[in-house]
Structures are given as C-alpha cells and as structure tokens.
Amino acid sequence: MGYNCVVLVKQVPDTKRITGQAMNEDGTVNRAALPAVFNPEDLNALELALQIKDQYGGSVTVIAMGLPAAAAVLREGLYRGADRAILITDRRCAASDTLATSYILSCGVKKLNPDIVLCGRQAIDGDTAQVGPQIAEKLNLPQITYVETLVSLAGKAIVAKRNLGNGWQEVRSQLPALLTVIDTANEPRVPRARQLMKCKSAQCRLEVEAAAQNAPSVDVDAVCRDLKTRGLLIEQWNLDDLKADLQWCGRDGSPTKVHRIQSVVLAAKESKIVEPSQSGIDTMVHELIVDHTIG
Numbered sequence: 001m002g003y004n005c006v007v008l009v010k011q012v013p014d015t016k017r018i019t020g021q022a023m024n025e026d027g028t029v030n031r032a033a034l035p036a037v038f039n040p041e042d043l044n045a046l047e048l049a050l051q052i053k054d055q056y057g058g059s060v061t062v063i064a065m066g067l068p069a070a071a072a073v074l075r076e077g078l079y080r081g082a083d084r085a086i087l088i089t090d091r092r093c094a095a096s097d098t099l100a101t102s103y104i105l106s107c108g109v110k111k112l113n114p115d116i117v118l119c120g121r122q123a124i125d126g127d128t129a130q131v132g133p134q135i136a137e138k139l140n141l142p143q144i145t146y147v148e149t150l151v152s153l154a155g156k157a158i159v160a161k162r163n164l165g166n167g168w169q170e171v172r173s174q175l176p177a178l179l180t181v182i183d184t185a186n187e188p189r190v191p192r193a194r195q196l197m198k199c200k201s202a203q204c205r206l207e208v209e210a211a212a213q214n215a216p217s218v219d220v221d222a223v224c225r226d227l228k229t230r231g232l233l234i235e236q237w238n239l240d241d242l243k244a245d246l247q248w249c250g251r252d253g254s255p256t257k258v259h260r261i262q263s264v265v266l267a268a269k270e271s272k273i274v275e276p277s278q279s280g281i282d283t284m285v286h287e288l289i290v291d292h293t294i295g
C-alpha cells in the first residue's frame with residue numbers, strides 16, 4: 001500500500017549569514033540583505049517523505065505559502081524528488097501570524113486529504129514551532145512532534161520515535177497523522193543532476209507572467225500548458241481556491257500584534273552573580289518579580 005505524503009516547506013532568510021545589514025534600523029529583518037533558503041528541517045521532513053515513498057510507494061506533494069519567490073523552494077522540492085508542488089499565494093495572506101498561517105495551510109492540506117503530513121519542527125526565522133501542531137489541531141489529526149526515526153508503517157498505523165532532548169519516546173498513531181521532523185532524523189539526499197536540470201525550469205503562473213512583462217509576444221497560457229505537459233508547472237492556489245474563511249487569514253486572522261521590536265545586547269557589566277543556594281535563588285526570583293521580568 002502506498003502513502004500519500006504532503007510536506008510543508010517554508011522559504012526563510014538564511015539566518016546563518018547574518019551581516020551588518022541584516023537588521024533594519026527599526027529592528028525588523030532586512031530580508032533583501034539575506035539570501036532565501038529552504039528551511040533546514042523542512043529538508044529533513046521532505047527526506048523522510050521521500051524515504052516513505054521509496055519503501056512503500058505513494059506520492060510526495062510539497063506545499064509552500066508565501067510570495068511568488070517562494071516557488072524557489074518548490075522547484076528544489078521537485079528536483080529533490082517530490083511529485084507535485086503547490087504554492088499558496090495571495091495578497092490577503094500578508095501579515096499572517098502562526099494562527100493564520102496554520103489555518104491557511106490546513107485548508108490546503110485538507111484539499112489533498114493525505115495519509116501523512118510532514119513539517120519541519122521549526123522555521124529558522126519565525127522560530128515558534130507552532131505551525132505543525134496548530135495544523136494538526138485544526139484538521140483534528142493526531143500529531144507526533146520531534147520525530148527522529150520512523151520505526152514502522154503498516155496499514156493505517158505508524159510508529160515513530162521522538163527525541164525529547166533528554167530521552168526518546170516511541171509513539172504509535174493511526175493515520176492520517178501529522179509529524180514534525182527534527183534535523184537529526186536523516187541526511188537529505190543529494191539531488192540527481194538530471195532531475196535538477198529538468199526541474200530548474202519549473203515555474204508557477206505568476207513567474208511566467210512576470211517574465212512575459214519583458215517579452216510581450218510570450219503567450220502565458222501556452223507556456224503554462226507546456227510546463228504542465230512536462231510536469232513542470234508549479235500549481236498556484238489562492239484563498240478562494242482554498243474556500244478559506246477570510247476572517248481567519250492575514251491581519252484579521254492574526255491575534256498577535258507586534259507593538260515594539262527591540263534589539264537587546266547585554267554587556268558584561270550588566271551581569272550579576274547569583275549565589276548557588278536556596279536564598280540566592282529566592283532573592284533573584286524576588287527581584288525578577290519586582291521588576292516584572294516574570295510573574
């Protein structure tokens with residue numbers, strides 16, 4: 001029996017290459033100054049899905065939500081071995097926090113009705129690790145987070161080992177289920193050169209339209225038809241395609257509001273030595289409560 005897997009992949013700024021220009025004066029990320037990359041743990045999630053396909057058959061679909069530029073991670077998903085790529089893109093998605101993002105992505109997943117949904121544990125920019133669990137909750141799916149090893153897959157049952165940092169836990173679940181995958185789960189495969197060359201030209205319609213602006217003789221419909229025939233059209237869904245309730249999307253669907261962003265740099269002179277005793281800890285906790293750091 002084959003398994004249909006959906007992998008959620010996010011395009012993120014490469015936070016490993018932080019330079020002096022990486023932050024704007026207002027404390028927000030200067031995305032233009034950082035190269036965009038495939039979120040690292042999403043590569044591990046994709047690798048696990050590809051291993052499931054190799055062993056049991058089925059299919060792998062990659063979905064990204066973002067601007068048209070996010071099609072780049074979907075191209076990479078295709079050349080790494082995914083069968084289908086879908087970009088969820090819509091201006092009305094802008095300013096979505098994790099709650100809205102997970103609602104929108106859950107609408108996309110629902111349309112595909114997969115056996116297994118795989119996410120990275122965490123994105124290296126937003127860093128919340130909330131999106132996977134929130135999608136599972138919205139779709140009423142069982143979830144296994146922090147997956148390091150797929151122990152077994154048989155019929156409608158999956159067993160996976162979670163790495164909790166200070167130990168492991170084996171969890172059995174019924175399918176469909178959602179997994180979040182950590183970076184020690186596997187070594188993402190090196191793409192095959194032929195597949196890479198083929199999928200380099202995969203595009204979504206918005207990319208074809210943007211290229212056609214400089215070449216008015218290009219027939220966008222004909223190019224998209226041709227890409228589709230060759231399996232190189234990255235599908236594009238908007239919020240209407242998803243039949244999404246707009247009150248749960250974008251700014252309206254995002255209860256989190258950013259009031260102030262502050263860059264905190266602690267100097268050595270600001271450090272304080274706490275005596276390693278019960279009274280030292282009590283004094284420190286008291287001070288933190290008094291200055292409203294905790295409590």
Ligand SMILES: Cc1cc2nc3c(=O)[nH]c(=O)nc-3n(C[C@H](O)[C@H](O)[C@H](O)COP(=O)(O)OP(=O)(O)OC[C@H]3O[C@@H](n4cnc5c(N)ncnc54)[C@H](O)[C@@H]3O)c2cc1C
Nearest residue numbers: 008065095097098101119120122123126127128129130131
């Ligand atoms: C207060 C606040 C305000 C924000 N405002 C904005 C804003 O105005 N504009 C803006 O662009 N962003 C904004 N964001 C960022 C945006 O909400 C997050 O990037 C997004 O919700 C994903 O959360 P995360 O990065 O923490 O993902 P995590 O929960 O850490 O990601 C876990 C996994 O979920 C999946 N995943 C997450 N996001 C996506 C995606 N987009 N596509 C596919 N898979 C995905 C991946 O598998 C990923 O590994 C804001 C975030 C916060 C907290």
